[in-house]
Amino acid sequence: MSDLKVIGKPVPRIDGEERVVGAAQYVDDLDFGPNLLHAEIVESPHAHAEILSIDTREAERVPGVVKVVTAKDFPYTFGLYMQDRYIFAKDRVRFVGEQVAAVIARDPATAKRAAERVKVRYRKRPFVLDLKEALSDDAPLVHPDLGHYARCPWFFPRAGTNIAHWRKTRRGDIRKGFAQADFILEDTYTVPRYAHCAIETHAIVSLYDHSGRLTLWSSSQSPFTQRNVFANALAPLGLSHQDIRVISPNVGGGFGGKAGVSMEIMGAVLGLAVKGHPVKLRCTRGQEFYNTYQRQGVLARIKLGATKDGRMTAIDHKLHWDAGAYVEYGANVVNAAGLSATGPYPIPNIRIDSICTYTNLPPGGPYRGFGYSEFLFGLESHVDRLAEMMGMDPVKFRRINAIQEGDTLAYGGKMNPSGLREAIDRTAREIKWGKKTRPSGPNKVTGKGFATFWKAPAMPPNAASSAFLKFNEDGSLNVLISGMDIGQGLLTVMAQVASEVLTVPVERIRVETPDTDRNAYEWQTVGSHVTWGCGNAVKMAAEEARDKIFTTVHRAHGLKKEDLYLENEEVRCRTRKNFRLPLRDFVINGIMLPNGQFRGGPILASGMFMPEFTSALSDPETSQGGKPNVHYTVGAAAVDIEIDRDTGKVDVLKVVLAVDVGRAINPDLIRGQVVGGVVQGLATALYEDIRYDKNGKLLNANFTDYKIPTAMDTPKEIVPIILEVPQPDGPYGARGVGEHTMIPCAPIVANAIYNALGLRLKSMPLTAEKICLAMNGIDYDEVKGETMGLCFMGDPDTYEFSTGKTR
Amino acid sequence: MNITVKLNGIAQTIAVEPSDLLIDVIRDRLGVKSPKYGCGKGDCGACTVLLDGDVVRSCLVLAVEADGREITTVEALSMEGPNDVQRELIRNNAFQCGFCAPGVTLAAEELLRRNADPTEEEIREAVAGNLCRCTGYQQIVEAVRTAARSRRKKAGRKRRPRSGRKGVKS
The missing domain is CATH 3.10.20.30 (Beta-grasp domain)
Known part of the structure; x- marks a missing residue:
């Protein structure tokens, strides 16, 4: 592989310039002319209520209003993995901010004014915000019809309860495993909800033209999945896939928030409501917080046992998720965690219960890390504590148990090649593990924390990628994929893959953003899988194009195909040293024969990739028997922090993160993922702090009160370490990395705080306030007041992880 | 009106x-x-x-x-191609999704117009009002620092002494 020309090189992004000069267009930037209408959403003020009536008459009388739309107009359900949502709330609302109606008007201000005049009468119902209550025997049911919802076959809802899905993983004999252990530690950890905070809010423009075509310009990570969800939901109207077109221009950040379908379904039907008019729906920043997706909260009870020589023998991991009012996507987060909540350790005896619970809070869903960010905080805190209990260095403890190729996974499959031990060693070396940094002042104290991480893409077993590739007259080429560049640099990486095969320089390759009419299929850009999946498809397309090029040359010049090769955009021949045929001379117009006839024609190619070795079918009581995950990406991370003893403020001095990417197709872009992911992860660890009031209303749905990092809030130093143990089925050995850089950030900080102060904080975020209270011996749970970011109002240590008597 | x-x-x-x-x-x-x-x-x-x-x-x-x-x-900055700040931002892969890029670029441009030799702290402060969720800011700061250096060099100005952050190692 050492002769690779473009793979492994830190080439600048092919779309870098358009973003810096203001040329890159996002959905909100597209012009639709004077016919464009604007929509405003009427929202529920209640966490749970019956809708008694909706009176739209006054709103419709406002000059400039074109139409008011409610569930009456589109009484359909939708959902990615489980159809538990209505396009507009029908009969009942289940969270504060849920859409009840939408007003379409000539301009946004009119729509907003009129929306205030839609009169909705509600009858309030008891609501559940608290997991303990939601899982109790007499809990108000968020979805009384749960048993009737269409869902994918690997979800197991419990009708008559608030349990939307229960992923059980069982392996070995848990009792025996704990009996073998010399040390056992059990404790509870809490992780609240978090918000994605992409700087671009969701936006969609919908046009139902007079020929019956529905076109959507959508700020989406998932244009094809959106089309599929739209087509399924709108089938009663006679719409099918061929009638619907989803176009995704540049997306201003995703992080999972723009995966699947959330507010976009409203956009789709608003277009249907006003035939011939494009309608724009753009989330306000507030709506972006409470009515797209949030990261789910989780309460975790971990019992972990190990022998005195450091072998983990058994884990019992209970995860109770606050999934919010709808789980059509979020249930799969719970599922993914339930299959992998051992962390990267091949523990022989396993019991995992990952329970997706409905509450009357905004819908939970995918967020960078997809369940792993959530469970790793508890697990990797716990691993440190068990090591301490054993009197063993926590890095050594992790190293002993680090998963290796061929080890058995929790669900019974085998681990893919990976360099976890090297990641641990190099991270420990770089952070100078075991050496304390000298504090910068008398009231300062320093500490180091360590964690390992892993994550697999969570996707259906047949999630496919594909690519089209076509040459232009000048020998440049266009690659048409539907993997989305949400900032990670996919377009550039795909150009590198095509360039490597076809020798066309990256800067002469355009990779187009998705359009479901024109571009090849991609399931979704989620799960850190597109470099792998879409990369395989692009590589296959490029190889097919190369084969067609050689066929053309063979037919025109009689040279054997196997003697031909490409170099510097020319076809060359191993047996005829002087033969050089530039691609631009024939990739469109063919090659002229001596008699004036031509051979060849435009070179077009396609590629396709779908994993054929996966299966989501397994025993629902144990999760054994299937192969749900394609592969895991692993790594290790460490942090060096300094804490101000007076204020509790944490200053992050240095972060090291080593990740095994299989093959770094573009190391510079991977470094970007490391730095960006670490900063995002540290913010969830240290200060992002979502708060609801007692009635389920989100209190800080803005950047004034929900703080995300500015340029002043970053670590002093971040050291990415890129490891390359190739993934055999990846393009040039590559596997995904986008999410992984965020997921170890919370436990490394928690472990460093303990290392610095001897204080163990078990609930995120690890704010200065919490640290300061802990330093003064004050229990945060006793003074936290009545707002909550957790899914449990009480003291988490008293949470019993009960799932009700009847279950 | x-x-x-x-x-x-x-x-x-x-x-x-x-x-x-x-x-x-x-x-x-x-x-x-x-x-x-x-x-x-x-x-x-x-x-x-x-x-x-x-x-x-x-x-x-x-x-x-x-x-x-x-x-x-x-x-307006790129009427004759990307200006020096923009070129450095491109070269450093300073942006990911790019949604914040126009704002960050203008904030950096304004900084360099009034302060030819900003410290790292001053660069961070200048773009601190521009939220970026993707990058962690490191490459942005690097790019602005490099652009400042090349602008000074062009104008024949000397750098003032300072100590800064360590930045990202590769």
Whole structure:
């Protein structure tokens, strides 16, 4: 592989310039002319209520209003993995901010004014915000019809309860495993909800033209999945896939928030409501917080046992998720965690219960890390504590148990090649593990924390990628994929893959953003899988194009195909040293024969990739028997922090993160993922702090009160370490990395705080306030007041992880 | 009422309502789309423009306040190709999704116009009003620092002594 020309090189992004000069267009930037209408959403003020009536008459009388739309107009359900949502709330609302109606008007201000005049009468119902209550025997049911919802076959809802899905993983004999252990530690950890905070809010423009075509310009990570969800939901109207077109221009950040379908379904039907008019729906920043997706909260009870020589023998991991009012996507987060909540350790005896619970809070869903960010905080805190209990260095403890190729996974499959031990060693070396940094002042104290991480893409077993590739007259080429560049640099990486095969320089390759009419299929850009999946498809397309090029040359010049090769955009021949045929001379117009006839024609190619070795079918009581995950990406991370003893403020001095990417197709872009992911992860660890009031209303749905990092809030130093143990089925050995850089950030900080102060904080975020209270011996749970970011109002240590008597 | 603004060097007179925000007038009435809506409250900086050369959040400025003044958006910097700051931002892969890029670029440009030799702290402060969720800012800061250096070199100015952060190692 050492002769690779473009793979492994830190080439600048092919779309870098358009973003810096203001040329890159996002959905909100597209012009639709004077016919464009604007929509405003009427929202529920209640966490749970019956809708008694909706009176739209006054709103419709406002000059400039074109139409008011409610569930009456589109009484359909939708959902990615489980159809538990209505396009507009029908009969009942289940969270504060849920859409009840939408007003379409000539301009946004009119729509907003009129929306205030839609009169909705509600009858309030008891609501559940608290997991303990939601899982109790007499809990108000968020979805009384749960048993009737269409869902994918690997979800197991419990009708008559608030349990939307229960992923059980069982392996070995848990009792025996704990009996073998010399040390056992059990404790509870809490992780609240978090918000994605992409700087671009969701936006969609919908046009139902007079020929019956529905076109959507959508700020989406998932244009094809959106089309599929739209087509399924709108089938009663006679719409099918061929009638619907989803176009995704540049997306201003995703992080999972723009995966699947959330507010976009409203956009789709608003277009249907006003035939011939494009309608724009753009989330306000507030709506972006409470009515797209949030990261789910989780309460975790971990019992972990190990022998005195450091072998983990058994884990019992209970995860109770606050999934919010709808789980059509979020249930799969719970599922993914339930299959992998051992962390990267091949523990022989396993019991995992990952329970997706409905509450009357905004819908939970995918967020960078997809369940792993959530469970790793508890697990990797716990691993440190068990090591301490054993009197063993926590890095050594992790190293002993680090998963290796061929080890058995929790669900019974085998681990893919990976360099976890090297990641641990190099991270420990770089952070100078075991050496304390000298504090910068008398009231300062320093500490180091360590964690390992892993994550697999969570996707259906047949999630496919594909690519089209076509040459232009000048020998440049266009690659048409539907993997989305949400900032990670996919377009550039795909150009590198095509360039490597076809020798066309990256800067002469355009990779187009998705359009479901024109571009090849991609399931979704989620799960850190597109470099792998879409990369395989692009590589296959490029190889097919190369084969067609050689066929053309063979037919025109009689040279054997196997003697031909490409170099510097020319076809060359191993047996005829002087033969050089530039691609631009024939990739469109063919090659002229001596008699004036031509051979060849435009070179077009396609590629396709779908994993054929996966299966989501397994025993629902144990999760054994299937192969749900394609592969895991692993790594290790460490942090060096300094804490101000007076204020509790944490200053992050240095972060090291080593990740095994299989093959770094573009190391510079991977470094970007490391730095960006670490900063995002540290913010969830240290200060992002979502708060609801007692009635389920989100209190800080803005950047004034929900703080995300500015340029002043970053670590002093971040050291990415890129490891390359190739993934055999990846393009040039590559596997995904986008999410992984965020997921170890919370436990490394928690472990460093303990290392610095001897204080163990078990609930995120690890704010200065919490640290300061802990330093003064004050229990945060006793003074936290009545707002909550957790899914449990009480003291988490008293949470019993009960799932009700009847279950 | 009518206002007259000079947008990227071209004078235009346009009728606006007293309540119209500058961001909406620039984007929807004058058709320049690089200032983005991100929060509507001046928190995120995606709507940043230069008003008579000063950084402002166009979502917090009434259009009438811009009457008789000069508005610069990021498009003006690259009339003859990307300028030096932009070239460094591109070379450093400084942006990911790019949604914050126009605002960050203008904030950096304004900094270098008033301070040819910024410290790292000053660079961070200058872009601290522009939220970026993707990058962690490291490459942005690197790019601005490099651009400042090359601009100084071109102008024949010396660097002032300072100590900065260590930055990202590779």
